[in-house]
Amino acid sequence: MIPKTFHLFILLGLFLKTSCYFVLIQEPKTWTEAQSYCKQYHWDLATIQSDEDRYKIQEVAAAAKFQNRAWMGLYDGLFVWRWSYQDQNLDYSNWASLEETTSRTQRMCGLIRNTGKWHVASCEEQKPFFCYKGNYFGGKFIFNAAKLSWRDAQSQCRRLYVDLSTISDSSENSAVDMILSLVSQSEAWIGLSKNLWLWSDQSKVTWLSVKWADGQPDNASGNEMCGFVHETGLIGDDGCSHTLPFFCTKRVKIQLVRFAVTSAGFLNESAVMEAIEKKMNQILSDQQMDSGSRVTWRVQPDGQIFKNTHEI
Incomplete structure (x- = not known):
């Protein structure tokens, strides 16, 4: 035959296909306890930053008849302005009057304008930038006219020189301002950034896809550095020591x-x-x-x- x-x-x-879904754990825990639980038994706390993610949260909540807040993976990471070079604190600043430097809804980066004043902008904007060359002959500040995002400018400065520029005092601020005038530019990135919110599973925060609930984040208690999600999929901030149910991400x-x-x-x-x-x-x-x-x-x-x- x-x-x-x-x-x-x-x-x-x-x-090979990786499938992700959310698991609702209704035992209240602090944010840190919830994260530890998710990492031990699943993958991590839930990352929710797309319409598909929000729909999955709604499905899981509806199936469990859950109508409350629950922890998810967003947390307040770096909540002060710092220099890119050696992660230094600011000992000197020259913010423009009334400049909003405390936004809690997105990652912001710092620039200097030809007035000598510092301003904030979305780190994704394309701008020229100043690199820090170090204390060598010929000056420590190098202007680059190529328009890059703050992160790309940082990468280029670190590859070619030391880092994005740090401005330590008024004389250095005047020197950078003078260079801007000489090259006829109105503004440029310097090495300032403030990265407020991060995902616990190290996913990149896509701010255009993150949906806050009305009035959130409000930092009502002055120390609300962890993110929760409503059954609708919309998110907010709360104190990390509060105990809430939580959503984990499970990957298969x-x-x-x-x-x-x-x-x-x-x-x-x-x-x-x-x-x-x-x-x-x-x-x-x-x-x-x-x-x-x-x-x-x-x-x-x-x-x-x-x-x-x-x-x-």
Whole structure:
């Protein structure tokens, strides 16, 4: 008898997909306790910054009939202005009058204008910048007319010189201001940044996709440095020592493997399935992936596991 060739599909192999979903834990904990729990049993506290994320939160909350606030992974990371170079504190500043330097809704970076005054702007804006060359002959400040985001300017300064410029006193501020006038530029990045909110799983904060609830963040108690989420998916800030339920993110890796099985006669499906499961579990064990992993069969539209692709 001429062999028959069958194809079957099981989870684990040629095609890798990472699936994320949210888990609601209704036992109240502080933000730090909640983060530790999520890292131990799942992945991390939930990162919520897209319409899809908010819809998933709504689904999980509705299924649990949950209508309350719960911790998620946003936290107040760096809440003072600092210099890029050696992460220094500000011993000198020259902010413009009435300049808003305390925004709690997005990451802000500092620039100097040709008035000599410092201003804030979104770090994603494209601007020329000053690099710090160090105390060498020819001056310590290097102006670069290329318009880059603050982060890209920082990378270039660190690659070519030392870092973005630090301004330590009024004489250095005047020197930078004079350079701006000489090159006929109105403003440029300096090494100031204030990165307020971060995700606990180290995801990049995409500010255009973050949705705050009305009136949030308000820092009502003066020490609200952790983020919570409503059942609607909208977020706010609260004191980290308060105890709330919380959302964790769980990540599941799914791998699909295609097998071609040749049979010289009648195909005993159960025997083949048992043999393949044994082999796949051995592969999982060899790759140290056996903990929490399992083999699942994909059923074809006709209700069969195996598909007969060739028969003579």
